[in-house]
Amino acid sequence: MICPQCRSADCFRSHRSGLIDFVCTGLGLRPWRCHTCDFRFRARSVALAFSRYAHCPRCGNFDLERIARGRVEDGILVYAQRFLGFPAYRCDPCREKFFSLRPYRRILPSMISTEERKAS
Numbered sequence: 001m002i003c004p005q006c007r008s009a010d011c012f013r014s015h016r017s018g019l020i021d022f023v024c025t026g027l028g029l030r031p032w033r034c035h036t037c038d039f040r041f042r043a044r045s046v047a048l049a050f051s052r053y054a055h056c057p058r059c060g061n062f063d064l065e066r067i068a069r070g071r072v073e074d075g076i077l078v079y080a081q082r083f084l085g086f087p088a089y090r091c092d093p094c095r096e097k098f099f100s101l102r103p104y105r106r107i108l109p110s111m112i113s114t115e116e117r118k119a120s
Contacts, residue, residue, distance in 0.1 A: 001060065002107065003034035003041070004049040010035040054102040056091035062107040064089040072097045 001011040014031040016022055021031050021042075029042040044051070045060030055062050067090045069082045075098060086099040 001032055001043065001045070002050065002062075003032075003037065003039055004043075005039045005041075006034060006037040007107075008034055008036035014040060050107055052102060053105040053107065054087075054089060054100040056089075056094060056096050057098055058096045059091060059094045061091045061093055062105070064091055064104065064106075066104075067097065069099075072099060075099065 002009055003011050011032050011034045014033040016025060016031055024031075024042050028044055030044070031040065031042050033040045045058075046055050046062075050062070053062065054064060056064065067088050069086070069088045071090070072078060072082070072088045075081070078099075081099045086101060087104070088097065088099055089104075090097050
C-alpha cells in the first residue's frame, strides 16, 4: 500500500474503530495508517488517488510487465479482449495475468526512510 499523502510504502492495516469503519468494510474499504506521516485513510488494495492507473486486481501492485495477449487465460470475455487489442499485464509478486484499459503508470513508493522524514 502506498500512502496517498506522502507516497511512502510504510503503511499497515489499522484497526477498525467506530460505525463508519464497519460500514466502509462492508463496501470493501479497509482502514490503513502510514507509519511515516501518521495519516489514516481507507482504501481497497490500492489507494483511491492511484486507482485510475493500471494495477494488479489481486494485490494492488503497480510494477507490472506487459505480456502477450495470448498468455492471459482467465477472466471475463478473454477472447473479446484479445480480439479488441486490450493491453495485457502480469504482476510479478502474485503472478496474476490480466487485461486493463487503464493507463499504465509505474508508481513507486518514496525511498526516504521514516527517520529522515520525521526529522525534517
